Amino acid sequence: MTRFVVKEIPPVRISAETLTPERLSGLSAAEIEKLPLIVGNRTEHVGDWFRVVTGTEGALPGALEFEGPCERIDRIGGGMGSGSVTVHGNAGAYAGISMTGGELTVTGSAGYGLATDLKDGMIRVGGDAGDALGGALAGIAGGMRGGTVIVSGKAGDQTGQRLRRGLVVIGGDTGANTGAGLIAGTIVTGGKLGPYAGAGLLRGSIIGLGGTDRVVPTFADCGVHDLVIIRLLARHLSSLGLAPIAARMGSLRRYAGDTALDGRGEILLPA
């Protein structure tokens, strides 16, 4: 295991995208501290901002841990393909961006753009997530295209917007435009869906177990159904340690849409 202890709160944002288990494999603490690090618009060194400790006894190889104030450390776990990265506390923006595998854990909250362009892997956030969770890179039509994101708390606006594939589970409420323009994939919220959830939805499922104040009017009420796919999803959530949410997934009211776009997706709400 390699630990990165933040020396002090940086005055500008730092990109930690180069600090992944694959890239650091086999390097000593001294070698890692000499690696370049993007700080604001300058290139400095890892050792300028982090105290690096390697080879903690009993720890798993391929594991990175970030400690200290990380709110201004962006892109933690970005592009990682294997191993694990743990942030003890809050993470900055774009945590887990373009991940292709491995597991990213944030014990606190994550900032803007969590899981942007996620391709595979697992992201767990113990607190809340900011806006644009699972979104797309600039200029790209589709957002997150695989993997799983679990946020224990609430998530901001545009959660899962243009999501293409994968599973997003939010324990609490979500902000406006949750799943707007959803291409495929699944979003489950334990709390309430914000306004305009699913607007422009093409395919895929938004499951709002806390309901919503108003369903977008271009969705058709298909009635209450006991769907086998929901049983499978509930079992899968239980296997991910989300039994309390899974237990709430029984018969649900299905809204099909977005009919404004000939969409074949659905919003599922409590019966």
Add this chain to the structure above:
Amino acid sequence: MKLNGILIDDTFAEAFGMQGTRIVITADTAPWAKIAAETMTGFATSIIACGVEAGIERLLPPEETPDGRPGAAILLFGMSRDALSTAVRNRVGQCILTCPGTACYNGLDSEQKIPLGRPLRYFGDGWQTAKRIGGHRYWRIPVMEGEFLIEDEAGVQDSIGGGNFLILGRSRDAVREASERAVVAMREIRDVVMPFPGGIVRSGSKVGSRYPFLFASTNDAFSPVLKGLPGSALGPEVASVLEIVIDGLTESAISAATVAGIRAIVEGGLDSGVTRISAGNYGGDLGAYKFHLRELLK
């Protein structure tokens, strides 16, 4: 070799390579899961005329199925991957898609796959949607009852068809009852099915016929109504012969089923009316697998 007084012939069962798959069916209730499984495995005794050999491996309690409902595990075997794929598509489409409350899943982890729900999704006429959960891809097809759920593809693996043994005895009742005991014991073995009615076949066949249009015909050497004639393999004490055919995913599973079946029979001893156990083969030149009875029972 004699076990409990019953003669075990020094012979072997000759079996063939096949392609096998396991499909798991679930339904709202156990009876409907069984109905679906029985319907899907109907007319699937022999590839000679059925195109596929299939049977119910076992009924599954809710805790063993993907969706937590009662279910059944079905094994199907074809002579090629294409033949198996076609048979699975047709049988699932006509017997499972149509059956109230059912869902259909892959039951075999394997690198090799055949389409399962992929060709059937078109029944949804554009309303079908795919859903990926936990690494598995499913198709949701709207039907009049609600929604039919089926996994996208199923695993397939090299398998074995035609394991067998023959039960010979002094009366029809004695041989049938002994065969029934064997099938009960063999159904405890995983990865095998006995595809004939009740697991038992009375019309064992030999390769070829005196008629050029027929490539299999009655096993006259083991027909008791022909005993005493030249070519008969039966002694005067034999009044009936039944066969149990075994298809399995692995050689070891067929061996285990063969042993379980024969041991269940010989437990009854000579008093049960069974006098001899034999096996069907074609001289050893046709099948890639040979199950020597005496070696298995050592």
